[in-house]
Amino acid sequence: MDDATAIARVREGHIDAFANVVERYEVPILRYLSRMTGASEIARDLAQDTFLQAFKNIMNTKSELSLKAWLYKIATNNALQHHRRRKILSFIPFLNSAETDIPEPGSGPEWIDAKVDVQRALLGVPTDQRTALVLHYVEGLKYREIADVLSTSEEAIRKRVARGSEAFRTAYLPKAGGDQS
């Protein structure tokens, strides 16, 4: 069942067709939110919210809806909302740290350990730039598609990716260099 058919069937009241949508997109959405938040449980919660919001609003969308871009858009809003919500709690220092569950180096297979510093550095990139970086490099979206998800221009995305790359490099390379010495 392709996206258009699934959407049409959901609109007709066939709830089961929505399972098809979740099945197709849960891995990219979970992966995207994991990389954005650095915390798998938070990512699962936000991903659930994403699909529930999609289900709730699917009746109000245009028939030519790009499901993929729309889901990323909802997920992005949820990730940003989560970021804002965290600030409300910012006085409790432990909670911020407890939220991320990036594995410690040495706790897993070597190939995963090698990614820990990458994920940590990524979390140091400002949110709007991180969004562009994850959508492009991890999720494989083209700049044009990201511009659609974030409701902005390709030019703005080009700059965010470039600046985000610089920010990532600044956060990551000193550490990587130190590890090598």
Added chain:
Amino acid sequence: MNHEQIKELLSAFSNGELGNTQREFIEEHLTTCPECVSELSDFNNVRDELTSLRSLPVPESIKGAVMAQVTVRQTGRFTSNLFRPALAAVALLVALGIPIAMLLAGGESLSAIAQAYAATDGLVSYSVEGTTRSEFQGRTNEATYQWDLVDEGHFQGAIISDGVTIDFVVDGDDQYAKGAPPGVIGGIENQSIFSRPVPSRQSTLDLLDSLGTVEELPNETLDGADSLRRRGEIDMDRLIDDLIEQYRAEQPGPYDFTGMDSQRAAEVSVDLWIDSETFYISRLVMDMRLPTTTQHGDGTTSVEFMQALTDARYSRFNEAIELELPVDASGNLLPGWQAAGATDNQGDVVVEQRLVVE
């Protein structure tokens, strides 16, 4: 295209996001410009590192949970998202603002805590400085900070964490930072840099609200002033029970309080030095032992405890505090400072995120 224009496009070039004409310009430029070749190599490395994150494990499927709730929704019993495990911790801490504990504490301690609450509530300007030290899985982190608050929208200070010092001045919408990595002011509120936030006025009030038992200790002299000493514990069980009850009353099920329940194991003790005349809190020490879920590389999870200690000193209560804006007489930024909302020559906002005090 000149060198600078080409430099701006190197990231997009690296990612195959340019049209033929621009790509050809750059390819030609690269044959004569070692600086751009080097920069391109850096962008290529970033691409390789970030692309590698695709291969990390993805959290387990949510399909069952989503479809269960979709079905519930169809039958008119759509559940709130507040009580799923991870977000539950957020709800719990929001609830720290509910003033239940003060009402239940007894005797003279109630009076001291209540008066400290009233004094803190009446604060507009003050200074706070301190440290927060945490230890988790053998790693320690220490942040020191110093803030002057004129009022909620106007403050200045510095945070030092992981060897990085960030100075900042916030004058309403005019916001400045110095010493922050790219991303600048946005980075201050990012936990990886600003890893140990500062207890603000509101957060201090929230803390006082959440105290369960309060012990009276002998008075001490702090900076020449007689101080009432109190030690309290945050009553996690009562707080969580109360919150669960409240949500059960307000929200239809089904519920999942797993995340909320996991926070019952938290132990937070609070030591206070309260000026015996003004009832301002002059020193606050929080000692915390907190359950933290860690995801291991093999996909399993375990709960370990993080130890954290915050020691903050407050001063200059309601004194006139002036902001020192980092601009010269002509309004130009002083060296090293960046301004939020500044625009580059393309008209784009350089720093989009804003500092806030909660």
